[in-house]
Amino acid sequence: MKQNVNYNNSEYASATNSEHNTENHNEENANVFDEVFSNLGDHNGFYVGPYHICDLPYIFWDDGQLHCYANKTSLKEAGVFTEVNHKIVKSSDGESPQLDLSVTNLVMFQWIAMFFIFAVFKIISRKKVCKPDKAPKGFFANAVEKIIIYVREEVVYSNFSDKKIAKSLTFYFVATLIFILVINLLGLLPGGHTATAAIPVTAALAIVAFFVINGAAIKYSGVKHWFKHLLGGAPIGLAPIMIPIEILGLIIKPFSLTIRLFANMTAGHIVLFSLLGLLFFANTYVLSLAIVPFSVFIYILELLVAFIQAFVFTMLVSIYAGQSIGEHSHKEEH
DSSP states (O other), X not given: OHHHHHHHHHHHHHHHHHHHHHXXXXXXXXXXXXXXXXXXXXXXXXXXXXXXXXXXXXXXXXXXXEEEESSHHHHHHHOSEEEETTEEEETTTOOOOSEXXXXXXXXXXXXXXXXXXXXXXXHHHHHHHHSTTSOXXXXXXXXXXXXXXXXXXXXITTTOSOHHHHHHHHHHHHHHHXXXXXXXXXXXXXXXXXXXXXXXXXXXXXXXXXXXXXXXXXXXXXXXXXXXXXXXXXXXXXXXXXXXXXXXXXXXXXXXXXXXXXXXXXXXXXXXXXXXXXXXXXXXXXTHHHHHHHHHXXXXXXXXXXXXXXXXXXXXXXXHHHHHHTTHHHXXXX
């Protein structure tokens, strides 16, 4: 009987150890996922991949005062604000500050994109001023020239009946396409974060596009033509029906631009990280034979999507602006 008891106890101990090992394994996997995915979103800290580079300042406008803090430690020491459930609130009533102007990780990557674009264009423009009659040399110079010519000829001129109007708006469309493209490509670099995978960023781009579309229509076609456009070509008697529909259409256009860019840039990242996450979860090298090649394929597809989405966003804004302006100003010239 003692032998059976000892045998049963040993079986129980081994079973208990295996359960503990399984639980520890699951906890380790959860910790790995938490560590990886917690640094992918937007937060107050400059991260390259999962590595923390430096703290970023907290800036709030509240009760008519501007509050600036170098990091979270100085924010808590001041006592005006505190952190509750990973959210900064006022210590007095627990409410959020009226306006959050803090510099975040995605803002840093947008600044990096802008600095890169300004540096490249500065170098190219300096060479062009020094040698205006010579063809551009170098990869960046030729790539930028090809992009500008393509946007001007295929995106802008093809959607505007008046070439003067198209020429005046070419700068905006070139800047939009290059800015979105550089941000998308930064997110594909090792340790990079994609700012266009956040709705606030895509919404800001869509809001700017909204003002460009309607501002260009008012400027070049006139306020009267813009209000007439709200009728959609219908008789004046249908104004109570058509005007709300057209106003709704004006709102839906930037909303669709926001969601389209956000969804397409987020979907590929989710698929890619889900595939790589299986390696951490399964903790085996066998799956790598299938997952790694497929992940490389998804990564190449993401590279293609980065170019396509920059082009699609710019092309749609050009189409909307061309439709909003119409041929009113062109007919007036004739």
